[in-house]
Amino acid sequence: MAGVRALHERAVELAGIQPGQTVVDVGCGTGNLSFAVLAAQPSARVTGLDPDRDALHRAAHKARRRSLALTLVQGYADRIPAEDASLDHVVSSLALHHVDDDGRIAFARDALRALRPGGTVTIVDFGGPASNVEDVGHPTHRHGHSPVHALRHLTRLMRSRVAHSPVVTRNHGNGIVTLLTDAGFRDAREVAHTDHRFGRVTFVQATHTP
Template structure:
């Protein structure tokens, strides 16, 4: 049987630390996976994993993993990867654990926050994150970027998918307005308005994510793909820990 475990790395002071659930409201968690399927989020995850280029045996942390969908996409593409999912939502992690056991895949899940990534210094090959960074405030964003740099080995890569990005002519990850990502326009109004109105999303606009990673010390931070939707633009940003 595949090994699945949940650990809690929160300090006693963090037990009551607030966070925004993946669906915006705690009561929506039972419907979250169905909503993301309708939204075509799987296509975003598949594109992110393709861009990341994860290889057998590499160590990957999925920041803001929620119910584990990006982690499972990593494992589907590269079963030999060693994947850890990080999220503050214990209920979402327990749901992810049940899904992992049903799939028969090995997955480590850690309850904690984006500013403290599970991993020793220079121990990770990849940090990935999908539609989670806009949940994090300014201080948390800066701390996340710095800690990702700490945890990645030299030459290790970070891949972030989130709302925002520049209005540029890079490759359209959706490929066409009739593809699976186009289904995102069917998201419930609550989720669309959260994406449009969340003030933290504004920090992702323009080169916000690129500048965040460059400021932390990453090399070659850039947008590598994007997808455009009725409710907003999704950007794929990558950067690399410098090799000294």
Template sequence: MNVRILDQRTPEERDRPFLPGAGKTWLLPFYDVFSRAAGGRALHERAVELAGVEPGQSVVDVGCGTGNLSLAVLAAQPAARVTGLDPDADALRRAARKARRRGVDLTLTQGYADRIPAQDDSLDHVVSSLALHHLDDDGRSAFARDALRALRPGGVVTIADFGGPSSDAEDGDHHAHGHGHGRVFAHALRHLPWIKRSRAAHSPVMSRDHGDGVIALLAEAGFDDAREVAHAELRFGRVAFVQATRPLN
């Protein structure tokens, strides 16, 4: 078993702000509890199924947080070589503890989505779950360009994130019904006004649903065949699974 945490941040990035996976730092201990309650495990398993990782393939999980998607990849394909990338050191430490308990090999890298820890043309898969909406438009574009750089020709990016045709209606429903059970989980209750105010006040980025924006994002970066391949209607809204391939030439 080899579980390690690396820090690829430059000195200039030490104070670079980011939005934690749970919305606020103090909510991190609750993250996995509410992820399970909200159906996160099924979401991760579906993303892994769609990605189709094969033995020996290299995978980077962008915005890995506490490691749930990375560990789902390894559960489905133990022979994969998986790296989780996230700016949150506390979340990475939790991911490392979970990987050690499971007895799997996992590399965790502290860093940002616009600088994927891989050489050019070296990855078979880039995956991400409920992370891109934490980035602003420039951050998402930079991620897409760097994913294209890091993937080998024919490599695949698979993204699960909020969005799609029913998002606007669901936004209205969440706003109308106000506060509900489990309000501490920022993903599940991302629409609530107090969370939006907190993010606007304390974060340089704004979380938003972007519907088909991920498809356009990947297409504009140069990926082939960017499309929604599946979706899931969960308690906290619609999640779209978007996939694209790096061109062969």
């Protein structure tokens, strides 16, 4: 997806990861957010978690090619591979909307369990009011459109599909903020957002404050 690197770099900036800190990337896929963390802080201790074995194999290959130390674990968001109160950061990018309701709740609670006091969770995902995304009607003319017009129509169509997908609607409004608050985080809030070509992307952060 175009522009994802910029989302990852912004997430790392907002997370404020310091040298040597421990980080788990939940739903790491092929490792791009993890690599953004290591680019910003090469001494960070990063673990990527994902259920997709093939994606993890690709992440491992990329890490070897770049000579980066990245630990990879196959598993789900509801079981973060860390001892209680041992992590400085939990990060996740464009993964939470793939997780069902029970899994989302379990993820938020497990993030709180795994984070040390003062540790933070930073989530990047599609979210925000559905009204921020343009609906797409049916064009009355099928012929004579320029390639630019066709591309714009496709982008609007994709934005509409993302916004109205059942898995994304859980993030609308303050969905992610509410999820973290209900899990016990006291200061969950949206810290930034951007209008991506396929929809509104929100950056939500919370701190483990006992």
